[in-house]
Amino acid sequence: MTAPPAGPAGFSPTGRPRARALGWAPEGVPGPWNAITDVPGVEVGYRTLVSGSGPLVVGEGPVRTGVTAIFPRGRDGTGRPVAAGLHTLNGNGEMTGAAWIGETGQAALPITISSTHAVGACHTGTIRWINRRHPALAREWLLPVCAETWDGYLHDINGEHVSPDDAVAALDGAARGPLEEGSVGGGTGMNCYGFKGGSGTASRLVPFGGADYTVGVFLQANFGSRHELVIRGRNVGTLLDVPNPMEEGDWAHGAASAPGGAGSVIVVVATDAPLTGHQCAALARRVPLGLARTGTSGSVFSGDLFLAFSVANDRPSDTGFPTGSPSEAELVASVALPWNRIDALHAATVQAVEEAVLNALVAADTMVGRDGHVSYGLPVGEVGALLGSGGGA
Structure with missing residues (x-):
């Protein structure tokens, strides 16, 4: 195992x-912040909404x-454009703008x-922000x-609590630097492998x-069902003694439980390596491949949509x-990495995706949402004991 660092690569x-x-x-070797913001120029902002019980x-809540x-x-x-490309593992989800990216790269x-x-509120808010900050472009x-x-297990998902102004606030707050993870931003009400999930990030350095x-x-x-969870190659999901009300409770208006693996995962990959679309x-x-290292088999009830850019x-x-x-x-001129040298970037992507999932799980504490629904945080100490790593605090 890589020695744990003392800085932001290892700590929030x-x-x-x-x-x-x-x-x-x-x-793999992470960047200084072990985050997508290690890629030059990339900025990330959050708007987190938590209220009520x-x-x-x-229309009133609770809001998560x-x-x-x-x-x-x-x-x-x-x-200013970046080269970009898309992939869909399972299409039970939404990513606007995908058709134009597919057309132009x-x-x-x-x-x-x-x-x-x-999605509609974020779309409107983004256009509002661009019209204010870059009016010629708009x-x-x-x-x-x-x-x-989908955050409907914990959140009043039909209550229209995310407004265009919230999207504007997230855009206005974007910055470089290390990032908080878990129950922040769009990840606030999300669950992963039957535990509390949310936002996660990681990075890798690739010599060339x-x-x-x-x-x-x-x-x-x-995304992911509890029994699937794999950490460091071990199927720990079946060994953890933690309630799993998301998959066991009678909460979905007559449904006995949520379908295993339901929810979705959005992944954004960024690099400064020169690439084509x-x-x-x-x-x-x-x-x-990085998601699979954490155990998922890709549920039909999960929208698994991925965007990469250079x-x-x-x-x-x-x-x-x-x-x-x-x-x-x-004429437009650009340079690109040779195809026969790209495998190191493929490997870095797989490694960073796996670590970002683990970071999201580790960062997220137990959360109680609407109707008393509980999403339990990953028991870090118990997992550490199973892995023989000591588990941490």
Whole structure:
């Protein structure tokens, strides 16, 4: 196992141990923050909404939700394209803007992740933010990426608690640096492998040509069934003595339980390695391999949608309305990693995805939501004993 670091690669901004500090991290060398923000220019912001308790009253709560915002080139770089590609493992989910990314192999706008029924609010809020901060860009057309996972077990999901202003707040708050994980932002009300889940991140350094490229991952973990959970190669989910009301309780209006593995996972992969859109899609296709290391088999009730982008080859957009005549136009030039050298980035993606899932689980405490529904936090000490790693605090 990699020696646990003393800095943010192994500990949260509040000093809480992450998977790496517990000795659970997979192979590979992380960046300084062990986060998607290790990729130059990437900024992340959260808006977390928690209020109320007791019985569900639609429109009043309880509220357990939020919004996560990701800028590929930072707020000031909105509108400048990144090479981008997509992959879907299971399509029971939503990611707006995907058709245009598939068409052009590019993305140029911020990404938001939230609750299933908040996609519209995030879309409106993103357009509102761009119109305020980049009005010239908003005069053409805007197809932002807004993705979702389902938080209806803990949250008043039909209560319209996420507003466009909440998306604006997450976008305004985006910054570089180490990130909090677990029950923050869009991950606030999410569950993973029958435990409390949420937001998770990790990164890897990849040597090439005398320099280090970075691969960073951010995910909203809301997937997997308890019996599937694997940590460091051991199926611990079947060995942990913790109640599992999400899969065992009678809570879904007559359904005996939630379908095993239901919920969804959104994964965003970023890198500064120069890649084409097709190569970014290849990275996105490796995301399921990292998820599988944590045990999931990919439930039909889970929307598993993945986006990868490269911040290399920074240049103005070539997809907006053209100006001047064709005779005055210039060719677009870029460089890309050779296909026969890309395997190291594939491996880094798999490693960072696995660690990001573990980070989301480790960071999330037990949460009580609507109607007294409980999502229990992963028992870190018990898992550590099973793995022989001591478990941590």
